Amino acid sequence: MKAVHFGAGNIGRGFIGLLLTRAGYEVVFSDVNDALVNALKSKRAYTVSLADGSDELIRVEGVDAIDGKDARLVAETVANADLVTTAVGVHILKHIAGALAQGIALRLQAEQPAPLHVIACENAIGGSTQLKELVLGHLPGELHVAFERYIAFPDAAVDRIVPIQHHDDPLHVTVEPFYEWVVDRSAMLPGFSDIAGVHYVDGLEPYIERKLFTVNTGHCTAAYHGYLAGCRTIQEAMAAETVTAKVRGVLDETGAVLIRKYGFPADEHARYIDKILSRFTNPHLSDEVERVGRSPIRKLSPNDRLVRPALLALENGLGYAQLAAAMAAALRFDYADDPEAAELQQSLQAEGLSATIERYTGLAEEHPIHAEVIRHYESMRPREQA
Numbered sequence: 381m382k383a384v385h386f387g388a389g390n391i392g393r394g395f396i397g398l399l400l401t402r403a404g405y406e407v408v409f410s411d412v413n414d415a416l417v418n419a420l421k422s423k424r425a426y427t428v429s430l431a432d433g434s435d436e437l438i439r440v441e442g443v444d445a446i447d448g449k450d451a452r453l454v455a456e457t458v459a460n461a462d463l464v465t466t467a468v469g470v471h472i473l474k475h476i477a478g479a480l481a482q483g484i485a486l487r488l489q490a491e492q493p494a495p496l497h498v499i500a501c502e503n504a505i506g507g508s509t510q511l512k513e514l515v516l517g518h519l520p521g522e523l524h525v526a527f528e529r530y531i532a533f534p535d536a537a538v539d540r541i542v543p544i545q546h547h548d549d550p551l552h553v554t555v556e557p558f559y560e561w562v563v564d565r566s567a568m569l570p571g572f573s574d575i576a577g578v579h580y581v582d583g584l585e586p587y588i589e590r591k592l593f594t595v596n597t598g599h600c601t602a603a604y605h606g607y608l609a610g611c612r613t614i615q616e617a618m619a620a621e622t623v624t625a626k627v628r629g630v631l632d633e634t635g636a637v638l639i640r641k642y643g644f645p646a647d648e649h650a651r652y653i654d655k656i657l658s659r660f661t662n663p664h665l666s667d668e669v670e671r672v673g674r675s676p677i678r679k680l681s682p683n684d685r686l687v688r689p690a691l692l693a694l695e696n697g698l699g700y701a702q703l704a705a706a707m708a709a710a711l712r713f714d715y716a717d718d719p720e721a722a723e724l725q726q727s728l729q730a731e732g733l734s735a736t737i738e739r740y741t742g743l744a745e746e747h748p749i750h751a752e753v754i755r756h757y758e759s760m761r762p763r764e765q766a
């Protein structure tokens with residue numbers, strides 16, 4: 381069985397590639413980073429270590445790579461694959477959709493096309509569904525019926541903390557021991573053999589919302605407040621009581637929303653939160669706040685980890701003050717090397733606070749959460765300069 385995986389980065393190598401090879405797939409990575417592609421092509425293997433204090437090295441074999449800039453090669457590889465996965469970043473999906481569509485069009489030329497599953501492993505609600513819409517936009521109308529019949533895009537939730545890597549070996553990756561990959565079975569075609577290690581469910585929404593609004597809401601809260609407090613890593617941020625209180629605060633708010641919406645038992649959800657907090661403080665990981673806070677425009681967008689749970693809280697008469705404080709801290713994330721952070725700072729300067737909140741969060745000036753974000757923003761100071 382052959383899988384094409386878009387994105388040979390941290391989660392691509394440290395989670396999806398590792399799990400798929402263990403499940404018996406040959407994995408061809410498609411990436412635009414020439415150094416990564418060349419190293420994978422020449423070594424056809426890489427190593428993974430677990431951040432658990434052990435020295436164990438896991439060797440991943442049965443991998444190859446192709447140049448993601450070569451659309452024709454990508455399409456041919458997709459045409460002959462049994463599975464396609466992605467971990468490129470949700471904002472990059474539009475850039476891979478064209479070559480993926482070409483590969484799908486090639487498959488659909490066969491008299492009896494082989495079914496294909498495409499699973500986007502991105503931190504987003506409905507990532508595969510978003511990719512499906514992008515791919516459909518590249519396919520002529522006469523292929524749409526066959527496309528719906530033979531190509532499936534089950535949504536997924538993926539969870540494993542993989543920081544930016546700093547090793548001499550550019551392919552080596554250190555990952556936390558914990559992992560979870562949940563896939564929506566209801567969107568799959570008949571006859572698909574389960575991938576060992578994947579948890580299939582019939583409704584993904586509770587899983588993706590629980591993951592995004594707990595792991596990722598808590599994580600970005602630690603990153604943004606930690607950044608303002610001058611912390612370098614999430615581990616440092618979680619050692620600061622003022623930051624952990626804010627992380628606990630947002631997780632209480634999202635927890636109340638999740639319990640109300642999905643009926644998770646409160647004690648079970650409390651254990652889920654504790655487990656996540658212990659993952660953030662893993663002493664064997666060093667995860668920079670700039671990685672976890674990256675792309676603040678995406679993180680402030682209406683359907684993502686801050687605004688969406690705050691809207692759900694408001695709708696249900698629940699609290700959202702700490703979520704609003706995390707949004708305010710995101711607006712103060714002035715890390716110049718992050719293009720989205722730079723754009724936000726520019727908008728704050730040029731348009732002012734209220735217009736920036738409205739433009740990027742979708743919360744209009746008269747919205748109660750908007751006022752709460754302003755209140756917190758004004759009470760915060762910019763990052764202490766080193």
Ligand SMILES: NC(=O)c1ccc[n+]([C@@H]2O[C@H](COP(=O)([O-])OP(=O)(O)OC[C@H]3O[C@@H](n4cnc5c(N)ncnc54)[C@H](O)[C@@H]3O)[C@@H](O)[C@H]2O)c1
Nearest residue numbers: 387389390391410411412413448467468469502503541542
């Ligand atoms: N790192 C984590 O802890 C983690 C955990 C769960 C989910 N995720 C999600 O996984 C995705 C990837 O995150 P990451 O941390 O691995 O990022 P990363 O930057 O390490 O990896 C992304 C890779 O995609 C490649 N890429 C960019 N444009 C491409 C293109 N057009 N075609 C092919 N490849 C392209 C990049 O070169 C890079 O190697 C994101 O959506 C992220 O939210 C990350």
Ligand SMILES: O=P(O)(O)OC[C@@H](O)[C@@H](O)[C@H](O)[C@H](O)CO
Nearest residue numbers: 503538539540541542596599672
């Ligand atoms: O990848 P992002 O930018 O959506 O979020 C940053 C981190 O919170 C994220 O990568 C986590 O490490 C990951 O989602 C854990 O499963």
